[in-house]
Amino acid sequence: MRFTTLLARLVVPATLLALVACAPAPLYKPSANNTVVSPAQVSQTPEQYSGRDVIWGGRIVQVNNLADHSEIEVLAYPLDSSQRPKLRGNGDGRFIAILPGYVESIDYPPGAPITIAGQLNGNRAGKVGEADYVFPLVKASQSHRWTAEELQSGKVSFGVGVGVGVGR
Template identity: 60%
Template sequence: MSFRRTSFLVRLAAPATLLLLAACAPAPIYKNSAAAVTAAPFQVAQAPEKFSNSEVVWGGRIVQVKVFADHSEIELLAYPLDSSQRPKANDSGNGRFIAVMRGYVEPLDYPTGSLMTVDGKLSGSRAGKVGEADYVFPLVSVAQSHVWTADEMTKGRSNIHFGLGLGVGIR
């Protein structure tokens, strides 16, 4: 086979392979609006008034759930989101925030340690503590939320990993 023909086949196969892999990934669950804030929770906590009433799509790991008479609050350790809006929990944290949800939520439906994505509006901030340290938590009035299952977190991810060779992991 000539070099030109091989080069042509590689150039043809590469985009097709990328399209195939992209088609396997789930679509984002929430539409990002042009008005959505791209700042991380730790950045919002530094100047909450600058972001007041802005839309966000944030996610992270559930730290705790508190239920009150008329609303519930879920504290999350924020992580960046992937293209499907799943929290990238192997990344470094982006601060913490509190998801404020109307009415009662069953804490068993939001287990500590689970990954969650929320869509909502920033509604101020609240001083609190993380351990003994003072902390400012951005508050998100949640319009929609999703707790990710283990299957959803792996869906659309290839079991082929590149490194010092090619390997296939079995789950």
């Protein structure tokens, strides 16, 4: 009985530590001015959040290159603890990320997952289909387009079982 108790006291914490160690660290460090709010909430009362820092992510809808900057329209999704978009369910509003210079649209294709860190910088009225919409504008200080491999990395595949198995 003592061996079992000792084994449980050693194995359980070691297993939990190993699982936590597999999770990647967050991509961007939140600032003291950071606010945790969704784009949908900001689009309702944009003046309340002006100048606040955000870390948002989602799927790219489109890229628009202008003379001195690029704008990426993003359908927002919640982020996981590593700031990867959780691309399940309905989106959580839309926003426009403003990046300095030219962004090659082939590097930011529609549907690609992205995370943006930046400062809320006003809003713009526009349309989603035929519906009127208020897009929060984020002056991006950092952006990261996720690859399929990056989205899968750090996800723990863990199984426990007894018996005989055949793998292919």
